[in-house]
Amino acid sequence: xxxxxxxxxxxxxxxxxxPSTPLLWVLRExxxxxxxxxxxxxxxxxxxxxxxxxxxxxxxxxxxSQVGNHEITTIEGLxxxxxxxxxxxxxxxxxxxxxxxxxxxxxxAAAFLKKNPNPSDEDIAAxxxxxxxxxxxxxxxxxxxxxxxxx
Amino acid sequence: xxxxxxxxxRRSFLKSxxxxxxxxxxxxxxxxxxxxxxxxxxxxxxxxxxxxxGYIKITADNIIKIFNPNPEFGQNVMTSLPMIIAEELDVDxxxxxxxxxxxxxxxLGPQFTxxxxxxxxxxxxxxxxxxxxxxxxxxxxxxxxxVPLEEVxxxxxxVYHEKSGKSGTYGEFASKAAGLSIPKGIKPKDVKNxxxxxxxxxxxxxxxxxxxxxxxxxxxxxxxxLIAMIHHPPAFGMKVKSFDAAQTLKMPGIKDVFTLKLxxxxxxxxxxxxxxxxxxxxxxxxxxxxxxxxxxxLIVQWEPIGDLxxxxxxxxxxxxxxxxxxxxxxxxxxKKMQDKAxxxxxxxxxxxxxETAFKNAAKIIERTYTAPFLAHNCMEPMNFFAHVKxxxxxxxxxxxxxxxxxxxxxxxxxxxxxxxxxxxxRMGGGFGLRAYGHYVVEAALISKKIKAPVKLVYSRxxxxxxxxxxxxxxxxxxxxxxxxxxxxxxxVKGGGIPESPIHQNRFPAGAVDNYLAESWEIPSNITIGAFxxxxxxxxxxxxxxxxxxxxxxxxxxxxxxxxxxxKRAKENPVGKNxxxxxxxxxxxxxxxxxxxxxxxxxxxKYSRGVAAYFCHxxxxxxxxxxxxxxxxxxxxxxxxxxxxxxxxxxxxxxxxVQGAVVDGIGNALxxxxxxxxxxxxxxxxxxxxxxxxxxxxxxxxxHFVQNDIDPTGLGEPPFPPxxxxxxxxxxxxxxxxxxxxxxxxxxxxxxxx
Numbered sequence: 001x002x003x004x005x006x007x008x009x010x011x012x013x014x015x016x017x018x019p020s021t022p023l024l025w026v027l028r029e030x031x032x033x034x035x036x037x038x039x040x041x042x043x044x045x046x047x048x049x050x051x052x053x054x055x056x057x058x059x060x061x062x063x064x065s066q067v068g069n070h071e072i073t074t075i076e077g078l079x080x081x082x083x084x085x086x087x088x089x090x091x092x093x094x095x096x097x098x099x100x101x102x103x104x105x106x107x108x109a110a111a112f113l114k115k116n117p118n119p120s121d122e123d124i125a126a127x128x129x130x131x132x133x134x135x136x137x138x139x140x141x142x143x144x145x146x147x148x149x150x151x
Numbered sequence: 152x153x154x155x156x157x158x159x160x161r162r163s164f165l166k167s168x169x170x171x172x173x174x175x176x177x178x179x180x181x182x183x184x185x186x187x188x189x190x191x192x193x194x195x196x197x198x199x200x201x202x203x204x205g206y207i208k209i210t211a212d213n214i215i216k217i218f219n220p221n222p223e224f225g226q227n228v229m230t231s232l233p234m235i236i237a238e239e240l241d242v243d244x245x246x247x248x249x250x251x252x253x254x255x256x257x258x259l260g261p262q263f264t265x266x267x268x269x270x271x272x273x274x275x276x277x278x279x280x281x282x283x284x285x286x287x288x289x290x291x292x293x294x295x296x297x298v299p300l301e302e303v304x305x306x307x308x309x310v311y312h313e314k315s316g317k318s319g320t321y322g323e324f325a326s327k328a329a330g331l332s333i334p335k336g337i338k339p340k341d342v343k344n345x346x347x348x349x350x351x352x353x354x355x356x357x358x359x360x361x362x363x364x365x366x367x368x369x370x371x372x373x374x375x376x377l378i379a380m381i382h383h384p385p386a387f388g389m390k391v392k393s394f395d396a397a398q399t400l401k402m403p404g405i406k407d408v409f410t411l412k413l414x415x416x417x418x419x420x421x422x423x424x425x426x427x428x429x430x431x432x433x434x435x436x437x438x439x440x441x442x443x444x445x446x447x448x449l450i451v452q453w454e455p456i457g458d459l460x461x462x463x464x465x466x467x468x469x470x471x472x473x474x475x476x477x478x479x480x481x482x483x484x485x486k487k488m489q490d491k492a493x494x495x496x497x498x499x500x501x502x503x504x505x506e507t508a509f510k511n512a513a514k515i516i517e518r519t520y521t522a523p524f525l526a527h528n529c530m531e532p533m534n535f536f537a538h539v540k541x542x543x544x545x546x547x548x549x550x551x552x553x554x555x556x557x558x559x560x561x562x563x564x565x566x567x568x569x570x571x572x573x574x575x576x577r578m579g580g581g582f583g584l585r586a587y588g589h590y591v592v593e594a595a596l597i598s599k600k601i602k603a604p605v606k607l608v609y610s611r612x613x614x615x616x617x618x619x620x621x622x623x624x625x626x627x628x629x630x631x632x633x634x635x636x637x638x639x640x641x642x643v644k645g646g647g648i649p650e651s652p653i654h655q656n657r658f659p660a661g662a663v664d665n666y667l668a669e670s671w672e673i674p675s676n677i678t679i680g681a682f683x684x685x686x687x688x689x690x691x692x693x694x695x696x697x698x699x700x701x702x703x704x705x706x707x708x709x710x711x712x713x714x715x716x717x718k719r720a721k722e723n724p725v726g727k728n729x730x731x732x733x734x735x736x737x738x739x740x741x742x743x744x745x746x747x748x749x750x751x752x753x754x755x756k757y758s759r760g761v762a763a764y765f766c767h768x769x770x771x772x773x774x775x776x777x778x779x780x781x782x783x784x785x786x787x788x789x790x791x792x793x794x795x796x797x798x799x800x801x802x803x804x805x806x807x808v809q810g811a812v813v814d815g816i817g818n819a820l821x822x823x824x825x826x827x828x829x830x831x832x833x834x835x836x837x838x839x840x841x842x843x844x845x846x847x848x849x850x851x852x853x854h855f856v857q858n859d860i861d862p863t864g865l866g867e868p869p870f871p872p873x874x875x876x877x878x879x880x881x882x883x884x885x886x887x888x889x890x891x892x893x894x895x896x897x898x899x900x901x902x903x904x
Contacts, residue, residue: 001403018403018440025440029378034370035363037579038439039530040611044836047530075363082362090361094353094802097810098225099360100530100579106361125845132836134530134580135225136813138847140806 004064008033009077019065024048026064027074035075035103039132046131049104050074056111075103078110086110089148097135105131109145117149201329203284205258206236206277213322215242215308218252220259221269222551223356224581226866227803228269230355232277234799235270238347239281239339242321243307249355254573256554262575264551265586265681267767267864270799274862278339284328286337291327292319342797342859351802356577368548368576369608371536376604377406379597380442382432382449383617386829388478388676389453390430398448399434404441408434408449411596413589414563422465423555426589427617427678433597439608456676474676478829484648485521487673488625492519496644496669499655502726503665505631508640512631516704520628520693522892523823525621525682526839531579532614537594538604543570544595545604549578549585556588560595583681587619615839616831620824621682623648624689628697631665636705638716640665643694649675652686657765658736659698661729662716677826683814684867687766688874692819692892695762695875700888709761709879710744713737731765738856739763739772739792746854747774747790757787760880764872767864769795770856771872773812777880784884784898786816786877788850793869796860808869809851815873817842820895 006013008031015030022041027033027050036059039047043058050059051073078084086109096102105128112127113119119127124145133141200208200216208216217233217240233249252259260276263269285305292310293300296317304311311318342349359366384390396408413429414420432451436442457476463469509515535548544566550556553573561568578585594607609617626645633639641663645653655668682688702712714737721733740763748754749761754776763772774790789812798804821840825832833839874892881898882888891897 018444020444021438021440025438029372029438029440032372033363034365034372037367037530038369038532040836041443042611042835042837045530075361078362082358087361091353091357094357094806096225096354096357096360097227097806098530098578098580099356100367102360103363121849128844130843132530132841132843134528134582134814134841136810136817136842136847137806138813138842138844139809139849139851142844142847 002065004067006064006067006072007069008072009074017064019063021064022060023050023062023064023067023072024059027059033074033076037100037103039101039104044132045101045104046108047101047104049107049131051107051111054111054114056108075107078106084110085151086113086144086148089144089151092147093140093144095137095140095144097137101131101133105133105141109141109148113145113149119145119149201325203287203325203328204280204333205255206252206280207240207284209321209325211322211325213308213320214248215246215321216248216250218250218259220252220262221273222262222264222553222575222578223251224264224549224551224578224585226264226269226807227354227800228264229577230352230803231270231799232273233355234347234352235274235277236281238345239278240285241305241307244347244352246308251575251577254553254557254575262552262554264581265583267769267867270862271768271864279337282337282339283333286334287328287331288321288324290331290334291324295324295327348799349797349801352800354803366577367531367579368536369531369534369579371547371576371606373604376536376606377435377437377601378439378442379433379435379594379605379607380439380446380610381593381607381613382434382446382451383428383613384453386478387427387678387826387831388456388476388829390428390456391432392452392454394432394452395450398450399445402441402445402448404437405445406435406437407601408432409600411600413592413596417462419462419464421555421559423552423587424559424589425587425619425678425680427619431593435597435601435605442608443610473674475674476676479675479677480827481523481825484623484826488521488623488646488648491646491671491673492625492627492644494671496646496671499653499668499670500660500726501667502660502663503640505640505642505665505667508665509629509631509642512639513634514632514636514704515629516632516701517627517629518697518700518890519625520696520890521625522623522689522692523825524623524677524679525818525822526615526618526824526833527580527582527584527682528615528839528841529578529580529582529584532611533584533590533609534607535591535594536604536606537591537598539564539595539599542566543572545572545574546591546595547574547576548591548594549576549581550588550591551578551581551586555586556591559588560592563592564595564599582683583685584619587680611836612834616834618824618831619678619680621685621688622650622652622679624652626652626690626693628693630697630701632705638663638701638705640667642667644669645693646671646673648673648677649679652689654686654690654730656728656730657690658720658731659716661724661726661731661733662720664725666725676829684766684871687764687867687871691762691764691766691871692874692878695764695872696878696888696890699760699762699875699879699882710740710749713740713763731770735770735794735856736763736765739770739794742792742854742856743772743774743790746792746852749774758784758880758883760876760878760883762872762875762879764868766871767868769793769863769865769868771869773869773872773876775873775876775880777884779884784881785846786848786880789848789852791851791853791869792856793853793865794856794858795865795868796858796862798855799862801855804855804865805853807865808853811866811869812851812873813842813847815870816848816877817846819874819877819892820846821893823893823896
C-alpha cells in the first residue's frame with residue numbers, strides 16, 4: 001500500500017492503493033468515479049479510456065504508481081455540464097445502443113480531435129480503431145466525431 | 152394488408168405468457184384492479200404521486216413519470232415503450248420523466264427482453280394503459296366541472312372543456328382520477344393520428360450515457376459491499392478436486408475463499424438455469440483488483456466431472472439430459488458433425504415425394520455449411536449485486552428476464568418470491584446471454600454464505616471462457632433440378648452441438664412441391680444458449696447462400712429467383728404450416744431491389760450480395776456492396792429493407808438495423824470460439840476478433856416498409872441475413888464460395904469441412 005495524490009478533473013484526490021492497481025480500479029472503486037468502464041483489462045477494447053494530460057490512455061493497464069503528476073481527465077470531467085462538443089455530438093446523433101463503451105469512445109474522440117481538428121474518415125477510423133462497440137454503432141460514432149470536429 | 156396470423160393478438164399473447172412464465176397470466180390485472188399504493192422498493196419518486204396504472208405516476212403539480220417496464224440492453228426500450236404510453240396518454244414527450252420500473256410481473260407484465268419481443272408484447276397493453284389513464288383524467292375533470300365526459304378533450308397533458316373555456320393540467324385531476332376505477336374497453340388512438348410514436352425521439356438516457364452516470368450493474372456500489380470472483384475450471388468437463396488458498400488468504404484485502412455448489416444434486420433446472428460449471432471456487436475481498444490478484448495465488452487440483460444427468464424443466468417440458476464428460480476439441484467436434492450428418496436423422500417435415508424427385512433429377516446441387524461456437528462478448532462482463540439476509544434478498548444488476556430467474560433464486564435461497572427484490576440495471580449488452588440466470592444465483596449464494604452485500608464480477612476472461620455460447624452448427628442443402636433447370640425438390644438436413652438449427656416451416660418450405668427437412672443433435676458439455684436470433688443466425692447464412700448458388704446454376708437473378716418462389720408460396724402454397732407471409736417477404740425484396748439500384752449499371756463496380764430472411768415475425772433483406780481495400784474484401788456500403796410493422800422510434804430503429812448489419816459482418820468474417828481438450832482457446836479480445844471501425848461500412852442505408860401492422864420484431868431479424876449477403880458478395884469479389892464461418896478463415900485456410 002502507498003498513498004497517492006492524483007489530480008483528477010481539476011481536483012486533488014488522495015487514496016491508498018497497492019502500487020500495481022490500475023488507474024481504472026482506483027477511479028471506480030477507490031474514488032467512486034464509475035464513468036470509466038472495465039471491458040477487457042488488456043487495453044484491447046478502449047472502454048477504460050481517460051486522458052493523461054491530453055493523451056488518450058487505457059486506464060486498465062496503467063498502474064496508479066505510474067501516474068505521477070500527470071493530470072487525469074475522466075468522462076465525468078470532460079465538461080462541467082455534459083456539453084463538450086463531442087458529448088453534444090453524441091447526443092445529437094443518438095449514437096448509443098447499450099452505451100457501455102461510449103464513455104471510452106468519447107474520451108478517445110475528444111483527445112484525437114484536439115490533435116487533429118479537421119480529420120478525414122480514414123483519420124477517424126485509425127484513431128477510433130482501438131475502441132470496440134459490440135452493438136456496432138461505428139457509423140454513428142464516425143458521424144458524431146465529424147460533427148464535433150466542425151463545431 | 153394486415154394479417155392476424157403475423158400479429159401478436161391479445162389472445163395469443165396471454166396464451167404464450169401463460170405457457171412460458173407460470174403465473175404471468177395475471178400480469179394484466181392492472182386493467183381490472185386499481186392499485187394505489189406503490190410496492191415497497193419502487194424507485195423513489197418523491198413528493199405526492201398518484202398512480203394511474205402501474206406505468207404512470209402524476210403529481211398534483213403535473214410532473215408526469217412513465218415507467219419503462221422492460222429491461223434495457225441497448226434495444227432502446229427505455230425510450231420506445233414509454234413513447235407508446237405517452238402517445239395514448241396524450242402528454243408532451245419533452246416534459247415527461249422516464250424511469251426504469253421496478254421488477255413486478257403482476258403490475259408491469261412479463262418484463263422480458265429477448266426474442267425481439269419487447270415492443271410487440273407491450274404494444275397493446277401499453278396503448279391500453281395510456282388510453283385508460285387519459286380516460287380516467289378526463290372522467291375526473293368531467294365530474295369536477297360537472298360537464299359531459301364526451302365534451303372533455305385533452306392536449307399535451309392538459310384537459311379541456313371548450314364550451315365553458317375550462318382547462319386544467321393532468322396534475323390537477325390526478326388525485327381524483329386515482330380514486331376512479333380503471334375503465335375497460337377504452338379504444339386506443341387511430342394510428343394515423345400518432346404524434347409521438349412514428350416520430351424519432353432521442354434516447355432518454357443519452358445524456359446520462361455521455362456524461363458517465365452510474366447506470367450499469369457494474370457501477371453499483373454501497374457501503375460495506377464486498378467483491379467476489381469465481382475461479383472456474385480451466386476446461387469444460389472439469390471440476391474442483393481440492394484447493395489450497397493459504398497464499399490467497401494472505402493477500403491484502405481478501406476476506407474469504409470457499410467452494411459452493413450452484414445447484415444441489417437433483418435440482419430441477421428451469422429453462423434458463425443453464426450454467427457452465429456447478430462447483431464454484433469463490434474468492435471474496437474488498438476490491439476487484441485485490442481479488443483478481445489473489446485469485447492467481449490459488450493452488451487448485453482439478454478432476455474430470457465424467458458423464459452426468461441434469462434434470463430439466465423447460466417451461467413444463469421435463470426431461471433428464473445426459474451431459475457427456477469427455478474433454479472436447481473443435482477439430483474432433485467438426486469431424487463428429489461430419490459423421491453424424493451421414494446417419495439417419497429425425498424427420499421434421501416432408502412435402503410431396505422428395506426421394507423420387509431426387510432420383511429423377513437431371514441435376515443435383517449439394518452444399519454443406521458450418522459455423523463455430525460464438526461468444527456473446529457483451530461489453531459489460533457478467534456481474535450482479537446481492538445482499539441476502541435471513542428473511543429477504545436484494546438483487547441488483549443486468550438481466551434480460553428477472554421474472555424467469557426469481558423462482559430459481561426463491562427455491563435456492565428458500566425465500567418466498569415476495570421477499571426477493573430484483574432491480575434492473577441498464578445492461579452493457581445482452582445478445583441473449585443475459586437471459587440466463589447463473590450469475591444471479593451465484594451472487595445470491597455468495598452473499599448468503601458471507602452474510603454481506605457483495606458484487607460478483609466476471610473478468611473478460613471469465614466472461615469469454617465461462618460462457619453460454621451460440622452452438623456449433625452444420626447443414627447440408629440439396630436441390631434437384633429437372634432437365635429444364637426447374638427446381639423440383641429441396642432438402643435440408645442439419646444439426647449441431649448440442650442443438651439443431653433447422654426451422655422446417657420457413658421459406659423455401661411452402662414454395663417447392665417436394666421438400667424434406669431433417670435434423671440431428673450431438674450432446675456436449677459445452678454450454679450453449681440464445682444468441683441474437685438463435686438458429687436463424689445460422690439458417691439464414693446457409694440457406695440464403697445456397698439459394699444464391701442455386702439461382703446462379705439456374706441462370707436466374709438471385710432476387711427474381713426468390714420472388715418467383717414466393718409467388719408460388721403465395722398463390723399455391725405447399726403444406727399448411729408455413730410460418731412466413733409470402734407477401735411481406737416479397738415486399739422487402741422488392742424494396743431492396745429498388746432502393747439498392749439492383750439493376751443499375753453504375754453499381755457494377757461493386758461485388759453485390761443479396762440475402763433476405765424471416766424471423767421474429769419480421770422480414771429483412773440486405774444488399775451488401777463489397778470492394779477490395781488494401782487487397783482485402785471490404786463491405787463498403789449496405790442497403791437494408793425491413794418490414795417490422797409500425798416503427799415506433801424510426802431513428803433508433805435505424806440505429807438498431809445498422810448495428811445488426813455491423814454485428815453480422817463482424818461475426819460472419821471473424822467470429823469464432825474454439826476448444827482444445829475442453830479449454831476455450833480465446834479468452835480476450837486479443838484472440839477473439841470483434842469488428843472494429845475500420846471494417847465497418849461507410850454507409851448503411853435503412854428502409855422500412857410502411858404499413859399499419861402492429862409492430863413485429865426488430866432487434867434480431869436484420870441480423871441473420873447479413874451473413875449470407877456477405878458470403879454472396881465475397882463470391883463476387885473473390886470468385887470463391889465460402890461455406891464455413893468465420894469466412895475470413897475459410898478464404899484463407901479452408902478450415903472445417
